[in-house]
Amino acid sequence: MRETPKILSAVLAICLLFPAIPALGGRHDQSASPDTLRLLCIGNSFSKDAVEQNLHEIALADGHILIIGNMYIGGCYLEKHWMLAERDSAAYSFRKIGADGVLVNHHDTSISQALADEPWDVVTFQQSSGLSGLPESYEPWLTNLVKYARKRIPRRCRIMLMQTWAYASNATNQFYGNYDSSQQKMFDAICKTYGDAARKHRLGLIPCGTAVQNSRHTFNRENVTRDGYHMHKWFGRYLVACTFYEALYKQSVVGNGYRPPHLGEERTDLAQRCAHAACEHPGTVTQIDFDNPSDTSNGRWKPVQVNTDPSKVPAYTLPDALTMQDGHKVTTPEQWYSERRPELLELFETQMYGKAPGRLEDMEWEIAEEGPALDGKALRRQVRIFFTKNKYVTVLIYIPEGADGPVPAFMGMNFEGNATVSPDTSILYPEPEHAKAYGIYKEQPRGNRASRWPLEDIIGRGYGLVTFHTSDIDPDFDDGFGNGVTPLIYRKGQVYPEPDQWGTLSAWAWGMSRVLDYLETDPDVDAARVAAIGHSRLGKTALLAAARDTRFAMAISNDSGCGGAALSRRRYGETLRSITGTFPHWFCGNFFKYIDNEDSLPFDQHEFLALIAPRPLYVASAENDSWADPVGERLSFQGAQAVYDFLGLDRSLTRYHIREGAHGITLEDWKHYLDFADDHLLKH
Numbered sequence: 001m002r003e004t005p006k007i008l009s010a011v012l013a014i015c016l017l018f019p020a021i022p023a024l025g026g027r028h029d030q031s032a033s034p035d036t037l038r039l040l041c042i043g044n045s046f047s048k049d050a051v052e053q054n055l056h057e058i059a060l061a062d063g064h065i066l067i068i069g070n071m072y073i074g075g076c077y078l079e080k081h082w083m084l085a086e087r088d089s090a091a092y093s094f095r096k097i098g099a100d101g102v103l104v105n106h107h108d109t110s111i112s113q114a115l116a117d118e119p120w121d122v123v124t125f126q127q128s129s130g131l132s133g134l135p136e137s138y139e140p141w142l143t144n145l146v147k148y149a150r151k152r153i154p155r156r157c158r159i160m161l162m163q164t165w166a167y168a169s170n171a172t173n174q175f176y177g178n179y180d181s182s183q184q185k186m187f188d189a190i191c192k193t194y195g196d197a198a199r200k201h202r203l204g205l206i207p208c209g210t211a212v213q214n215s216r217h218t219f220n221r222e223n224v225t226r227d228g229y230h231m232h233k234w235f236g237r238y239l240v241a242c243t244f245y246e247a248l249y250k251q252s253v254v255g256n257g258y259r260p261p262h263l264g265e266e267r268t269d270l271a272q273r274c275a276h277a278a279c280e281h282p283g284t285v286t287q288i289d290f291d292n293p294s295d296t297s298n299g300r301w302k303p304v305q306v307n308t309d310p311s312k313v314p315a316y317t318l319p320d321a322l323t324m325q326d327g328h329k330v331t332t333p334e335q336w337y338s339e340r341r342p343e344l345l346e347l348f349e350t351q352m353y354g355k356a357p358g359r360l361e362d363m364e365w366e367i368a369e370e371g372p373a374l375d376g377k378a379l380r381r382q383v384r385i386f387f388t389k390n391k392y393v394t395v396l397i398y399i400p401e402g403a404d405g406p407v408p409a410f411m412g413m414n415f416e417g418n419a420t421v422s423p424d425t426s427i428l429y430p431e432p433e434h435a436k437a438y439g440i441y442k443e444q445p446r447g448n449r450a451s452r453w454p455l456e457d458i459i460g461r462g463y464g465l466v467t468f469h470t471s472d473i474d475p476d477f478d479d480g481f482g483n484g485v486t487p488l489i490y491r492k493g494q495v496y497p498e499p500d501q502w503g504t505l506s507a508w509a510w511g512m513s514r515v516l517d518y519l520e521t522d523p524d525v526d527a528a529r530v531a532a533i534g535h536s537r538l539g540k541t542a543l544l545a546a547a548r549d550t551r552f553a554m555a556i557s558n559d560s561g562c563g564g565a566a567l568s569r570r571r572y573g574e575t576l577r578s579i580t581g582t583f584p585h586w587f588c589g590n591f592f593k594y595i596d597n598e599d600s601l602p603f604d605q606h607e608f609l610a611l612i613a614p615r616p617l618y619v620a621s622a623e624n625d626s627w628a629d630p631v632g633e634r635l636s637f638q639g640a641q642a643v644y645d646f647l648g649l650d651r652s653l654t655r656y657h658i659r660e661g662a663h664g665i666t667l668e669d670w671k672h673y674l675d676f677a678d679d680h681l682l683k684h
């Protein structure tokens, strides 16, 4: 125990001999008051997630002083805890938050030392997450540990179990196999093992795992972990701390006044309610009823209301694309390009998507694989672009064989990995270590999204295809902005983007620009004739990439909907409230102030589309895609067309179609895009 002065070791030894005398030689926090509660967790990184942030502050907000000790060894499991206790091994980091809320890390501490350190009121144990649903992993070690602790803690001290949680449905954690990679199976198993252990030893239960599972049954879905198993730095950690609080104090956490960092009101409220429901019904998921005012809500949460009734679209006035923020009219095309366009772009960047950095200084690339494809009709090239030593994107490129010089190309990201784009067996899957860093990722069968990428047609008509996986830039879930490229722009000490710094859509669009940087060096692709294309969330991204980076020669938005081509003010189908609830990571922090407040947006999406001018712009919708608001997409497109007209641009530069059917990108859509590209990207 490095921090204990040597002179005290004799006293400490006495303490160990008479453990019922509380903490004579320990660090017993003198600043505590009579009603201070003292909590000691014997745990690992999961207890770190649960008790080292927020918990002290939540208690304080309700007037309680809480001293917290966390005996930490990464991944430690019950059998190992027992082995270390038996040997009295000083193998732990004893991380202690005092009455003042400050965490001090005492290295090289043994369980007996920690138990003697304070007159603890509560001691918790937990199983390591991978083993937590396996009953055979609990005994006899839990029995031994409970006995061991009881001998060393005050009589009144409660021993509790901290229930761990199931992994994200597509988690890459190696132990997920214990549950056939099924979240439900893991959750059910955890409920059973912890429930049985708590009954057997008559211990209280802190139902963190149930709280996590509750949150997955709300709009928040999988945005609760940061890597598929550890808690999201802000939401998840706050959620489990809330659960701890309520289980410790038996006092509802709903309405607690502490505001955790980087969480909006909705998710703060959501966490409180999920934790509360878990404490009330620990063994089962509670479907939180946001519509029911008699639910445990304190009334802050507003349910997501989705309108798909055209007659209920509210009256709204669109901002005039040709009026500057200060009220001046744009009277000439030059003024549009030199004043209004930069003003709008700045607004979209700072108020909606978030600013991205430019090209990184030390970017490098290498060809990872190259070979013939499509029966010799194409060349396949796979290129790795390195942002740092470990962060890279693998770009899959197909180039028509026998082209007469560099070809025009479509660049679009893919949702589920390059290998899903075509059954071509030479497409590389991500290296396991690389995929692990995605956190949530499930390897998909080759070619399972091939219908979205009519490669033969694209190649046959003389175009290249350039694609890469979203996760290589930023995995598509909210982890609190720790993974992906986001941290690359953090200044020293920064842990979260500023309100005007990039969210995930912006990071993805930035990725498209970086791939274009590479294409500028590729001898077979004409980087000056690259169309940015994307479906749905990736349509939003393609538009942003082309709006920001005028090197893209064309923009194609396929069913991009809310946050893409569709007007926000119509509030039809997906709304700002809904999109920011389910995908809190997509936009920048500033955007959240426009939720339920669309009329105060300093722009609407027709002005976003207008940023593509003077380059060709294609917007497409699908009739049954009410979530993406096809009417709102068309109206927005027409609003952009008015700017193209003002700029004196030919109508052939803008095209729109709506096809029958549902949300998706089909061969029919692609045929339109190829025709459009023929008109504008082929050299005639």
Ligand code: GCU
Pocket: 535, 536, 537, 538, 559, 560, 561, 562, 574, 579, 627
């Ligand atoms: C969700 C989301 C949309 C998005 C779509 C997609 O439906 O709400 O905004 O466009 O996913 O990307 O498929």
